[in-house]
Amino acid sequence: MTVNQTPADGDEPLPSPDAALALIRDQQRSVERNQLGGIPWVLVMWGIAWGVGFLALWSGYDGGNPWFQLPRAVAGAIFGAIFLAASIVSVIVISRLGRGVRVASGFGGTVFGISSSASFVAVYLIGVALARAGADGALISLYLPAGFGMTTGLLFLMGAALWRSVSQVVLGAIIMVTAVVAPFFGAPTNNVVMAVLGGGSFLIAAVAMQLGLKRGR
Amino acid sequence: MIELDPVIHAAARLRISATLASLDDGDRITFPRLQELLDMTAGNLSTHLRKLEDAEYVSVTKAHQGRTPVTFVTLTRRGRRAFEDYTDALRALLAGEK
Numbered sequence: 001m002t003v004n005q006t007p008a009d010g011d012e013p014l015p016s017p018d019a020a021l022a023l024i025r026d027q028q029r030s031v032e033r034n035q036l037g038g039i040p041w042v043l044v045m046w047g048i049a050w051g052v053g054f055l056a057l058w059s060g061y062d063g064g065n066p067w068f069q070l071p072r073a074v075a076g077a078i079f080g081a082i083f084l085a086a087s088i089v090s091v092i093v094i095s096r097l098g099r100g101v102r103v104a105s106g107f108g109g110t111v112f113g114i115s116s117s118a119s120f121v122a123v124y125l126i127g128v129a130l131a132r133a134g135a136d137g138a139l140i141s142l143y144l145p146a147g148f149g150m151t152t153g154l155l156f157l158m159g160a161a162l163w164r165s166v167s168q169v170v171l172g173a174i175i176m177v178t179a180v181v182a183p184f185f186g187a188p189t190n191n192v193v194m195a196v197l198g199g200g201s202f203l204i205a206a207v208a209m210q211l212g213l214k215r216g217r
Numbered sequence: 218m219i220e221l222d223p224v225i226h227a228a229a230r231l232r233i234s235a236t237l238a239s240l241d242d243g244d245r246i247t248f249p250r251l252q253e254l255l256d257m258t259a260g261n262l263s264t265h266l267r268k269l270e271d272a273e274y275v276s277v278t279k280a281h282q283g284r285t286p287v288t289f290v291t292l293t294r295r296g297r298r299a300f301e302d303y304t305d306a307l308r309a310l311l312a313g314e315k
């Protein structure tokens with residue numbers, strides 16, 4: 001008895017070198033879109049967090065927002081809640097990026113992940129030490145956004161080096177410049193600089209990345 | 218005369234190779250995730266993976282995550298080299314046509 005064997009789908013040779021190269025390009029773009037599609041949304045989330053969070057803080061200080069004021073506790077709660085939400089969304093989206101893939105060497109990613117959390121805790125602890133040493137609220141309100149901003153910028157630069165991403169170099173550099181420039185405006189105006197320049201760059205980066213993924217870079 | 222590797226020069230196997238080549242060297246991907254990225258049926262993917270495996274271009278390994286069996290697929294060093302040679306050959310052919 002003989003069995004008729006039909007060729008599997010996609011077994012036919014490609015018609016031309018052009019068609020083969022186009023197929024490779026389209027498939028690799030599709031993989032990239034599938035794997036990185038969530039990142040622009042993470043950037044949007046952080047853009048909103050920086051924009052709304054720092055404007056809330058600005059509205060919580062005397063001499064801040066001239067249009068309306070928030071009680072300091074409410075401003076702090078809004079800032080904390082929105083940053084916590086952005087962190088949770090980031091962790092969920094980023095943990096899904098590499099789903100189904102087991103990397104041969106996870107050393108770089110592990111060092112990046114642990115040092116990210118550790119450096120934010122370190123910035124906070126230095127703030128506690130400064131407060132214990134007599135730094136007043138105005139000084140701490142200059143230090144903490146600058147410290148966290150600087151760390152965020154450095155992390156983007158580290159990520160850029162690890163994953164060879166030029167757009168991350170640009171975003172990291174802007175965030176670092178924002179963090180360094182903001183304290184020169186004094187408190188509470190430093191919060192407006194963080195909101196507009198920092199939050200704005202996250203939103204611009206999100207749009208640029210979304211367009212890049214659509215076009216296939 | 219430039220010859221194209223017949224193992225890779227078929228639409229389905231080229232898409233599989235291109236997907237696996239976009240991962241870092243040595244990274245392994247689960248069969249279901251690869252299937253999702255390629256939008257192929259499990260049977261069709263298995264058939265083409267077997268042809269790539271016969272040529273030693275991919276390595277298919279089985280492991281356990283807890284009690285669940287998981288099949289991992291990776292491009293071998295030989296497979297990565299074959300894919301690069303194949304794309305070089307395509308470019309050389311196109312350059313020759315101009």
